Amino acid sequence: MEAIVQYLLSGLSAGSVYGLIALGFYVMWSAAKAVNFTYGEMFMLGGVLTVVLMEFGLPLPVAALAAIAAAALAGAVIERAFVRPFNREANAIGWMLTTIAVGIMIESSTTATYGPLGRPLPTPLVEQPLRIGGSGIYPQELLLPVAAVAVTAALEFFYRRTVLGRAMRAVSFNRVAAGLVGIDADRITLLAFAIAGGLGAFAGFLIAPVIQASSTMGVIVGLKGFMVAIIAGIANARGVVVVGILYGVVEKLIEGYLSTAARDAIGFTLMILLLLLFPQGLFGRPEVRKV
Amino acid sequence: MQHRRFVAGGRRLLLGLLPAATLLAIAPPVSAQRAQPCIGASWELTGPLAHTGFSIRIAVETALEEINAAGGVLGQPLRLVAYDDAGEPARAVDNARRIGERDNCIVMMGGFRTPNAIALRDPLAEMELPWVGVISAGTAVIEHPNNANKWMFRVSMKDRWVAPFLVEHAKARTKSGKIALVYEGTAWGQGAVPDVERAMAAINMPLVAKETFNIGDQDMSAQLIRLRDAGVDTIILYAVDREATNLVRSMDRLGYRPTIIAAWGVGVQFARTAGPLAEGVLVAGTFSWMGDLPPRAAGVLQRMMQKFPQITSPADIPLPSGTANAYDATYIIAEAIKLAGRFDRDAFRQALYRVNYDGIVASYRPAFEPRQERHDAILPQHYKLFAFHNGAMLPVEQTPFRQAAR
Numbered sequence: 001m002e003a004i005v006q007y008l009l010s011g012l013s014a015g016s017v018y019g020l021i022a023l024g025f026y027v028m029w030s031a032a033k034a035v036n037f038t039y040g041e042m043f044m045l046g047g048v049l050t051v052v053l054m055e056f057g058l059p060l061p062v063a064a065l066a067a068i069a070a071a072a073l074a075g076a077v078i079e080r081a082f083v084r085p086f087n088r089e090a091n092a093i094g095w096m097l098t099t100i101a102v103g104i105m106i107e108s109s110t111t112a113t114y115g116p117l118g119r120p121l122p123t124p125l126v127e128q129p130l131r132i133g134g135s136g137i138y139p140q141e142l143l144l145p146v147a148a149v150a151v152t153a154a155l156e157f158f159y160r161r162t163v164l165g166r167a168m169r170a171v172s173f174n175r176v177a178a179g180l181v182g183i184d185a186d187r188i189t190l191l192a193f194a195i196a197g198g199l200g201a202f203a204g205f206l207i208a209p210v211i212q213a214s215s216t217m218g219v220i221v222g223l224k225g226f227m228v229a230i231i232a233g234i235a236n237a238r239g240v241v242v243v244g245i246l247y248g249v250v251e252k253l254i255e256g257y258l259s260t261a262a263r264d265a266i267g268f269t270l271m272i273l274l275l276l277l278f279p280q281g282l283f284g285r286p287e288v289r290k291v
Numbered sequence: 292m293q294h295r296r297f298v299a300g301g302r303r304l305l306l307g308l309l310p311a312a313t314l315l316a317i318a319p320p321v322s323a324q325r326a327q328p329c330i331g332a333s334w335e336l337t338g339p340l341a342h343t344g345f346s347i348r349i350a351v352e353t354a355l356e357e358i359n360a361a362g363g364v365l366g367q368p369l370r371l372v373a374y375d376d377a378g379e380p381a382r383a384v385d386n387a388r389r390i391g392e393r394d395n396c397i398v399m400m401g402g403f404r405t406p407n408a409i410a411l412r413d414p415l416a417e418m419e420l421p422w423v424g425v426i427s428a429g430t431a432v433i434e435h436p437n438n439a440n441k442w443m444f445r446v447s448m449k450d451r452w453v454a455p456f457l458v459e460h461a462k463a464r465t466k467s468g469k470i471a472l473v474y475e476g477t478a479w480g481q482g483a484v485p486d487v488e489r490a491m492a493a494i495n496m497p498l499v500a501k502e503t504f505n506i507g508d509q510d511m512s513a514q515l516i517r518l519r520d521a522g523v524d525t526i527i528l529y530a531v532d533r534e535a536t537n538l539v540r541s542m543d544r545l546g547y548r549p550t551i552i553a554a555w556g557v558g559v560q561f562a563r564t565a566g567p568l569a570e571g572v573l574v575a576g577t578f579s580w581m582g583d584l585p586p587r588a589a590g591v592l593q594r595m596m597q598k599f600p601q602i603t604s605p606a607d608i609p610l611p612s613g614t615a616n617a618y619d620a621t622y623i624i625a626e627a628i629k630l631a632g633r634f635d636r637d638a639f640r641q642a643l644y645r646v647n648y649d650g651i652v653a654s655y656r657p658a659f660e661p662r663q664e665r666h667d668a669i670l671p672q673h674y675k676l677f678a679f680h681n682g683a684m685l686p687v688e689q690t691p692f693r694q695a696a697r
Contacts, residue, residue, distance in 0.1 A: 014509070014510060116342055117560045118536070134519070134545060134546065136545055136546060137544060210540065212564045216507070252512070252513065256513040260503060260504060263505070
């Protein structure tokens with residue numbers, strides 16, 4: 001029983017990170033039908049920049065906010081310079097190559113300047129775990145599912161109740177029609193990538209105290225977050241968070257009862273099977289086009 | 292007619308090739324050519340392993356400065372020619388070719404990764420270029436399958452000897468007699484499994500459990516729950532800093548705190564990232580720059596700190612054992628050149644067997660012997676146990692963890 005509780009707790013924590021990252025992909029896809037494959041690096045910047053700014057003497061909240069703002073700016077720059085010019089044609093895929101290349105550049109330059117080793121990001125919430133019998137979780141990790149739910153709710157509010165959010169939805173439904181009614185689709189897309197960048201950095205900042213801030217911390221997590229977004233059906237905010245958390249728990253159950261070494265192989269196989277069964281994603285809807 | 296033309300052309304070709312062939316015939320073999328007074332090096336100077344190259348470079352440059360200040364070798368200063376291989380075996384081979392054929396250095400020094408060193412076996416033998424490793428601990432780096440290693444030497448630990456050392460200390464500290472192995476899913480970690488199993492069998496103790504993890508894993512609760520349920524109280528660990536930190540965090544979540552005895556992948560960064568959770572973790576190695584140092588080592592540390600401003604304390608030396616090994620290796624190389632009496636690679640290789648030198652890691656008497664198993668200068672009796680205490684990696688004797696359980 002203790003083991004199952006631990007797998008659920010650990011899965012909740014890891015899965016919430018996947019969910020938060022998948023939310024970022026959702027935001028980008030909704031606006032541009034393209035994503036930023038440097039997204040693992042946005043996640044990394046949240047942890048690494050917070051550590052660096054704290055080493056310069058900034059208090060934790062200020063350092064974290066500055067890191068998130070910097071990642072948001074980076075997201076906007078990437079959209080303007082590396083996505084938009086390569087996403088003008090229908091079915092364009094150049095943005096995939098450019099964002100992957102930029103991701104490698106960001107990771108390499110971070111390794112060169114920040115160093116290859118992880119550094120601690122101390123917060124009071126990782127000093128003592130909360131224990132339930134022989135299981136436990138750090139309070140910092142409990143922030144992750146709370147953040148995932150809160151961000152989902154905030155995004156839904158933003159999309160449904162604000163003018164800007166409605167403009168984003170309009171762009172996601174029909175970019176040309178949105179432009180005809182006076183919405184600057186390019187600016188909306190830029191904003192979406194900035195929001196996503198900040199969101200990725202927020203997730204990185206939240207988990208860095210538990211896993212250390214390092215230049216490679218976003219590589220695998222970014223990939224899994226994207227996979228979760230696809231499996232959920234990338235256009236459903238609640239869906240990506242639910243699938244993210246579920247995938248985190250499934251991973252821990254695989255580790256606990258099948259194999260730790262084969263966790264990713266089994267997990268990815270499951271995802272592929274799901275995709276075969278639900279090509280639109282678990283929470284996606286088939287796209288209907290009237291001709 | 293055609294036949295006559297062919298014969299005439301063949302004669303001209305032969306006449307043209309004759310001078311070149313004569314030159315080749317009288318030219319000495321590569322090894323007998325006068326080599327240059329330089330140590331060539333292929334290290335991980337950039338990329339994710341840049342800290343390993345840095346750990347070696349600071350020691351070699353400091354030692355060379357001392358050697359050259361004292362007159363160099365055979366009346367000449369000894370130079371360092373260092374190339375970056377970023378941890379890639381193919382680049383290490385390219386660098387070895389440059390060092391052996393273009394720079395014509397008398398010896399080459401190796402870096403961190405065992406696969407890089409193994410990739411060099413054939414090129415080094417072909418060029419007859421002596422190589423001295425200072426970190427890469429893979430057994431096969433020195434003990435070649437054909438039992439014919441002539442050119443590769445090492446001043447570092449050897450995996451085959453590390454496992455019995457870890458097992459011996461695990462046996463001394465376990466109370467329940469239940470020892471487990473936890474290892475990373477890499478060639479290094481997986482390669483350690485048979486070594487540890489053999490060492491456990493040699494002391495007639497079962498290895499209660501074996502658990503593995505992947506590089507980058509952030510939570511190891513599942514493995515630890517199984518070990519806890521099996522009653523394991525001592526873990527032999529093959530991991531590096533990041534995963535070792537994530538392991539002790541997972542232990543902290545579970546409230547499970549077995550004794551950890553780690554191979555030397557765990558370095559000083561672990562103390563920073565794990566914080567108080569590092570307390571009491573034991574690690575094998577050859578040297579630590581922290582704690583009370585003998586006067587000579589304290590002087591070396593002082594000079595390294597003066598030469599490299601980025602080192603403000605011993606905590607800034609990422610791989611303390613590797614740095615100390617590299618320092619001793621540089622002196623052993625210098626001594627061998629002096630004994631050889633000329634800059635000749637084969638004479639240098641032969642001289643390595645005659646070097647007697649008191650280093651900061653060990654007293655090497657002699658440094659090497661002419662059988663491949665003893666192309667390792669640091670012997671099991673030189674291995675040391677360190678413990679993390681108050682954020683520092685100290686010789687276990689200088690910590691409260693010096694006492695074995697029984």
